[in-house]
Amino acid sequence: MLNVLPTPATLSQAFAGCSPFAQRASEPQSTRLSKWSARHELYPVWSATDDAKNKANQLSDAAVAEFEKASSKAQAKAGKIELYSPKYYAACTFGGIMACGLTHTAVTPLDLVKCRRQVDSKMYKGNFEAWGKIGRAEGFRGVFTGWGPTFWGYSVQGGLKYGGYEFFKKFYGDLAGEENFHKYKTLIYLAGSASAEFIADLGLCPFEAVKVRMQTTIPPFAKTTLGGISTVTGKEGFGGLYKGLYPLWGRQIPYTMMKFASFETVVEMIYNYLPGQKSEYGKGAQTAVSFTAGYIAGILCAIVSHPADVMVSKLNANRQPGEAFGAATGRIYKDIGFAGLWNGLPVRIVMIGTLTGLQWMIYDYFKIFMGLPTTGGAPPPAEQKA
Template identity: 85%
Template sequence: MQSLFPSPKLLNLAFSGCSQTALPLFEAQTKHNSKWQARQELYPVWSVADDAKNKAAKLSDAAVTEFEKASSKTQRKAGHIELYSPKYYAACTFGGIMACGLTHTIVTPMDLVKCRRQVDAKMYKGNFEAWGKIGRAEGFRGIYTGWGPTFWGYSVQGGLKYGGYEFFKKFYADLVGEENFHKYKTGIYLAGSASAEFIADIGLCPFEAVKVRMQTTIPPFAKTTLGGINYIVGKEGVGGLYKGLYPLWGRQIPYTMMKFASFETVVEMIYNYLPGSKSDYGKGAQTAVSFTGGYIAGILCAIVSHPADVMVSKLNSNRQAGEGVGAATSRIYKDIGFGGLWNGLPVRIVMIGTLTGLQWMIYDYFKIFMGLPTTGGAAPEKGKA
C-alpha cells in the first residue's frame, strides 16, 4: 500500500530546488550510505559550512603563496644573510622594531587604564567602566591617549632590545665557549637580555616620560609626542626626560631578563615534549610555539616587574620639583604601601601576556620571512648536524 506521506527523497527534491533530472544522481549518492551515516543532503547548513571552510582554505593557501613570493623576492634583494653577521643583527633589529612598536600601540587602551589606576586606584572600578567614561568624555581618540610616544618609544626600545639580545647572546656564548654555553645557557640568556635592555631603556626613557604624563593628566598635558618632549625640556631641561631612567631600569631589566630566559626555556621544553625535532615542524607550527612560549613568558614578566612599573608611573606623574629619586620613591611608598605596588596587576598580566606572545610571533615570522631560523629550540644532540 502506498504511503500517505511523501518520502524523504521527494521532500529533498521539493525543497532543495532539484529537478527530476537530479533524481538518478540523488539515488546514486544515497545508495552507498549506511543507516548510521548522517545524510548531508538533508542539512543545507552543513553544505554552507563546508563551502565556507573550503573558501577559507583557498584564501589561506593564497595568503601562504603570496607570503612565499614576497619572502623570496625580499631575500633575493637582501642577499644571503649569514648568521651573526652585521646584516643578521640589522634584520633582527628591524624585526624587534616591528614586534614591539606595533604590539605596544595596539594595547594602548589597556595601558592607559593601567597607568591611571596605578596613580589613583579609586579612579575606575574596572576596565570597561574606565573605557566607557573616557570614551564619553574624550571620544574614541581619548581611549588611545599616548599612542604616539608609545609607538616611537617602543619601536626604538624593541629594535635595540631584540637586536642587542642576539648580539650579546652570541658575544657571551663565545666568551664561555660552546661546552660551557650548553651548561650555563640560562645565565647567558639572562646576561644577554640584561645588557640589551640596559641600552634599550636609554632610548625608551624620554618617550616613556611623555607617555605616562600624557596618560595620567586629564586633560593630557600635550597632544603630540614632539609637543610633550618640548614641554618637558622647556620646564625641566633635558634631564626631565630621564628622571625616570633608574626606575625604568628597575622595571625593564628584570622584565626583559625574565622575558627572554623564560621564553627560551619554555620553547625548548615544548620542542622536547613534541615528537621529532624542531626542523620537522613547518613555519606555522614554529610561530605557534613562539606565541605560546611568549605568552607564558609574558605572564611571568608582568608579575616580576609590576611593583617597579607602578613606581615608574608614580614617579613620572607625582614627583615634586627638585626631589631626588630616592626621596620620591620613599615618599610614594609611604603613601601607597606594599599593597599599592600591586595595583592594576590583573590587567597588566592580560596585557603583557598577549603583548609578549604577539611580539615573539611577529619577530619569528619576520625572521622566517628573511630566511632565518626562529628563536629557541632544543640543543642539537651530539653526533647530529
Template identity: 70%
Template sequence: MSFSLFPGRDTLQMGFGAAHNSVMAHPERCVAYSVVDDAKDRAQKLSHEAAKEFEKGVAASRPKKQSIELYSGTYYAACTFGGLLACGLTHTAVTPLDLVKVRRQVDAKLYKSNVQGWGLIYRAEGLRGIMTGWSPTLFGYSAQGAFKYGWYEYFKKTYSDAVGPERAHRYKTSVYLAASASAEFLADIALCPFEAVKVRMQGSLQSPYKGTFDGLRQISAAEGVAGLYKGLYPLWARQIPYTMMKFASFETIVEMIYARLPGSKGDYSKAAQTGVSFTGGYLAGILCAIVSHPADVMVSKLNAYRKPNEAFATVLTRIYGDIGFAGLWNGLGVRIIMIGTLTGLQWMIYDYFKIAMGFPTTGGAAPPEEKK
C-alpha cells in the same frame, strides 16, 4: 647483352609492387605502426615532463640558500628591524589597556574597573581619548624593541662564544639572562624620554601635550634634558627583570614544547613554529608581568608626582608611604592580560620576520654535537 647501372622496369615493378601489394593486403599494419610511434612519442614527452616536475620538487624540498650570513652585521641589523616591528606595533595596539592601567596606578579610586574607565573616557573624549599616548608609545617602544632584540641576538652570540659551545649549552639560562639584561640596559636609554611623555599624557585626565615632540620640547624646556631621564632608574628596575624573565623563560618554554613534540623543530611548518612562539611568549609574558609590576607602578607614580629637584630615594619613600605594599599591585590583572598578549604577539611577529628573512626561529635549538 647490354649492361646498365640502374635497375630495369621489371625489377622496380617486382620490388615496389610486392610492397604495394602487402600494404594493400594488410592496411592495419600501417595504422598499428603509427599508433605505436605516437604512443612512444607521448610516453617520452610525459617522462620528460615528469622528470622536470620531480626536479622541481626536490629543489623545493632542499633548504634554501642563506642570503644573509648568520651573525653578520646585516643579520643583526635585520633582527633590529624585526624587534622594531614586534614591539612598536604591539605596544601601540594595546594603548587603551595601558591608558586605564596607568590611570588606575596613579589614582586607584579613579575607576572602579577597566570597562568603566574605557566607558567614561570614550563618552568624554571619543576614540581619540581611548588612544591617548599612542604616539610616544609607537616611537618609544619601536626604539626599545629595535635595541632589545638586536642587542640580545648580539650578546647571546658573543657570550656563548666567550664560554664555548658546551658551557653555553650547559649554562644556557645564564647566557639568556646575561644577554637580555645587557640588551635591555641599552634599550631603556632609548625608551626613557618617550616613556616620560607617555606616562604624563596618560596619567592626567587632560593631556598636557599636543603630541610626542611637543611633550619632549616642554619637558626639556622646564626641566632640562635630565627631566626626560628622571624615570630611568625605576625604568631599569622594571624593564631589566622583565626582559630577563621574558627572554629566558621564552627560550626555556619553547625548548620544553619542542622536547615534548614528536620529531625535531625542523620537522614543523612555519605556521606551527610561529604558533609555538606565540604560546611560549604568552606564558613568558605572564611571568614577566608579575615580576616587574611593582616597579611598573613606581614608574607611573614617579613620572606623575616627582617634584622638581626631589631626590630619588625621597620620592620613592613618599610614594610607598601613600600606597603601601598592596598599592604596588594595583592593576596587575589587566597588566597580565596586556603583557601576556603583547609578549606572545611580539615573539610571533619577530619569529615570522626571521622566517621571512630565511633565519631560524628563536628557541628550541638542539644541543651541540659531542666531540668524538
C-alpha cells in the same frame, strides 16, 4: 493474539528511499523503492561549515603563496644573510622594531587605564567603565591617548632589545665556549637580555616619560610626542626626560630577563615534548610555538616587574621638581604601601601576556620571512665519541 505492529514490508513501503541504510538486493523492487521517492543524486548535501572551510583554505593558500612570493623578493634583494653577521643583527633589529612598536601601540587603551588606575586606584572600577568615561569625555581619540610616544619609544626599545639580545647572546656564548653554553645557557640568556635592555631603556626613557604624563594628566598635558618633549625640557631641562630611568631599569631589566630566558626555556620544553625535531615543523607550527611560549613568558615577566612598573608611573606623574630619587620613592611607597605596588596587576597580566606572545610571533615570522631560523629550540650538539 492479533499483532498490531506493522510488518517490515509495510515499513519499507512507507519509508522507501528515506532510510540511511542500504536495502538488501534480495528484496523485491517494490519494497526497496517507491515511485514517489526522491532521486538523492539531485539533492547533494550542502554544508555552510564545509563551504566556509573551503573558502578559508583557498584564502589561506593564496596568502601563503603571496607570502612566499614577497619573502623570495625580500631575500633576493637583501642577499644571503649569514648568521651572526652585521646583516643578521640588522634584520633582527628591524624585526624587533616591528614586534614591539606595533604591539605596544595596539594595546594603548589597556595601558591608559592601567596607568591611571596605578596613579589613582579609585578612578575607575573596571576597564569597560574606564573606556566609557574616557570616550564620553574625550572622544574615541582619548581612548588612545599616548599612542604616539608609545609607538616611537617602543619601536626604538624593541629594535635595541631584540637586536641587542641576539648580539649579546652570541657574545657571551662565545666567551663561555660551546660546551659551557649548553651547560649554562640560562645564565647566558639572562646576561644577554639584561645587557640589551640596559641599552634599550636609554632610548625608551624619554618617550616613556612623555607617555605616562600624557596618560595620567586630565586633560593630557600635551597632544603630540614632540610637544610633550618640548614641554618637559622647557620646564625641567633635558634631565626631566630621564628622571624615571632608574625605576625604568628596575622594571624593564628583570622583565626582559624573565621574558627572554623563560621564552627560550618554554620553547625548548615544547619541542622536547612534541614528536620529531623542530626543523620538521612548518612555518605556521613554529610561529604557533613562539606565540604560546611568548604568552607564558609574558605572564611571568608581568608579575616580576609589576611593582617597578607602578613606581615608574607614580614617579613620572608625581615626582616634584628637584626631588631626589630616593626621597620620591620613599614618599610614594609611604602613600601607597606594599599592597599599592600591585594595583592594576590583572590588567597588566592580560596586556603583557598578549603583547609578549604577539611580539615573539611577529619577530619569528619576520625571521622566517627573511630566511632565518626562528628563536630557540635548537637541540644541543651531539657528543662526539673519542
